[in-house]
Amino acid sequence: MKCKVCREPAIIDIRRHNANFCSEHFVRYCHDQVARSIKEFAMCSPGERLLVAVSGGKDSLAVWDILDSMGYEADGLYVGLGIGDYSEGSGRYVQAFAEQRNLRLIEIDLRESYDYDVPTAAAVTKRVPCSACGLSKRHLFDSAAVDGGYDAVVTGHNLDDEAAVLYGNVMRWQTNYLGRQKPVLAARKGFPRKIKPLVRLGEREMAAYCIVRGIDYQVEECPMAAGNKHLQYKEILNMQEAASPGSKAAFYFGFLRDAVDRFDDDPADDTLGRCERCGAPASSEICSFCRLVQRTEGAAPVSVPIPRSKRKSKAAERAISTSDGVTT
Amino acid sequence: MKCKVCREPAIIDIRRHNANFCSEHFVRYCHDQVARSIKEFAMCSPGERLLVAVSGGKDSLAVWDILDSMGYEADGLYVGLGIGDYSEGSGRYVQAFAEQRNLRLIEIDLRESYDYDVPTAAAVTKRVPCSACGLSKRHLFDSAAVDGGYDAVVTGHNLDDEAAVLYGNVMRWQTNYLGRQKPVLAARKGFPRKIKPLVRLGEREMAAYCIVRGIDYQVEECPMAAGNKHLQYKEILNMQEAASPGSKAAFYFGFLRDAVDRFDDDPADDTLGRCERCGAPASSEICSFCRLVQRTEGAAPVSVPIPRSKRKSKAAERAISTSDGVTT
Secondary structure, eight states: OBOTTTOSBOSEEEGGGTEEEOHHHHHHHHHHHHHHHHHHTTOOOTTOEEEEEEOSSHHHHHHHHHHHHTTOEEEEEEEEOOOHHHHHHHHHHHHHHHHHHTOOEEEEEHHHHHSOOHHHHHHHHTSOHHHHHHHHHHHHHHHHHHHTTOSEEEOOOOHHHHHHHHHHHHHTTOHHHHHHOOSEEOOBTTBOEEEOTTTTSOHHHHHHHHHHHTOOOOOSOOTTTTTOHHHHHHHHHHHHHHHSTTHHHHHHHHHHHHTGGGGOOSOOOTTOEEOTTTOOEESSSSOHHHHHHHHHTTOOOOOOSSOOOOOOOHHHHHHHOGGGTOOO | OBOTTTOSBOSEEEGGGTEEEOHHHHHHHHHHHHHHHHHHTTOOOTTOEEEEEOOSSHHHHHHHHHHHHTTOEEEEEEEEOOOHHHHHHHHHHHHHHHHHHTOOEEEEEHHHHHSOOHHHHHHHHTSOHHHHHHHHHHHHHHHHHHHTTOSEEEOOOOHHHHHHHHHHHHHTTOHHHHTTOOSEEOOBTTBOEEEOTTTTSOHHHHHHHHHHHTOOOOOSOOTTTTTOHHHHHHHHHHHHHHHSTTHHHHHHHHHHHHTGGGGOOSOOOTTOEEOTTTOOEESSSSOHHHHHHHHHTTOOOOOOSSOOOOOOOHHHHHHHOGGGTOOO
């Protein structure tokens, strides 16, 4: 297996592109794919200030690394979710990454700043943990970006993530979500622009990127996300991809080309008011985040329900397995 | 396991409805689902003359049986495709069914009437056999219905078929096909109305229906269709359905409710001319069917490439397996 560019031994094969790369040209390939996405979808411009939502996983650290390498002024924002060892470990990966590269990292800890954490919020609201987690992160990313004067929030959603979300939205024809599933969401009153520069890169490529670049990241799946629909959808799409390499990319980019605008029937919601407590955009007097903070007030802290044995994520396993084409 | 209606022992469970039925009430359930589809999508009215496209498989014989039981005037049309033993067997099932019920059956044999068969056409055109097969059947169903003064052509597409076709169209965002994937296609100049009364019933239910009603049908898959995309899509959706019963129905009916009209941007093609050879609607001087007939003229007959051992289809196996809920 030889690098497509230099014919030196390759460390990864990318079946949907029918291409193999050595370390050096794989890194260049990743940067090129990000540059292409940024240009194609007019995500951001040199000189803009970006705020990267970092979780400590491979995708968010990789996108931060890539944007920094490309010369963007990109700061990081880490939200401590209070999910036991998982969150503690994730935070340490983010801190180490930022320190090594002398990058600016903003940290918000849910328990310290808002007196709740994700396990407690899940128990109080009696909903899946991903619900309170997503709500909290969206609110804090948005507020920090608006308050800090950033031009855009960057998230590390990769092609596998976007294809899985699309699959879930299509299986139930969630037309409101379908109309908004774009790699760029323009800024609206009170909301920052949001961009996903990794949409051309797969999960396995991001794991390999981190390995090649020496980025240590949280390889465990979130212990509270186990068995969720998103992971189920990813498995189904992995079967589809194995049967027809390129399926995920055709599905996602075909959607952006030929379908997303057909679902764009939400009027831009500039009629939102402001939350009386925090000033964020809100459809009622108090925004959903502040309602969550109120609901969890005084609740006894709940620990992570299912302590899980340390295990590498499937993606990481695949990325470091020689049988699957990555030999680093 | 007891029948939902009468509490007698049930012979089938239908997970997506969380319901079990005895033979009698299962037959009634099938008839009710067909009646509901006919009404909901305004498929046809009592007194209309229907032409059922019968293949000898479970679906087309079941829909013919159901429509006949419901009092519709439904004749059958069988096209002999010349796929070796498979076609010979299929024809015999259709003939026996029609004779037993004293129903009118029209038979057209590709080799006798047009001097080609599907294996030969596939070899001559160098395309997958399903392509020449579909083209031939569509043309002959349409012509026979128009020439015979029928009000509609009935096909036996079930929920699994429609969901799999939808899945394939969505994975590649085939917007032109998506806009036309409806359980009723209205008649257009030169084309009959087309209806799919089985869209509320799954593959496994149709196999069980035939068993309960004593309908002998071709249980083998077409030997030329093995490994085609449609079967691959069905497998993927079966995984999805196993993880979340009701997924297929939510996917298909959600599409009809919230999405299909968003893809309906084909102007009704009333600008089609007529084929100089056969008079059917055509976008060029000669219609695609007559071009196929011309291309295969004089070609040496090709036999079925891969003779396959007799085996029951997966659906039939499932339907007669007690572990899967059918005990007849």
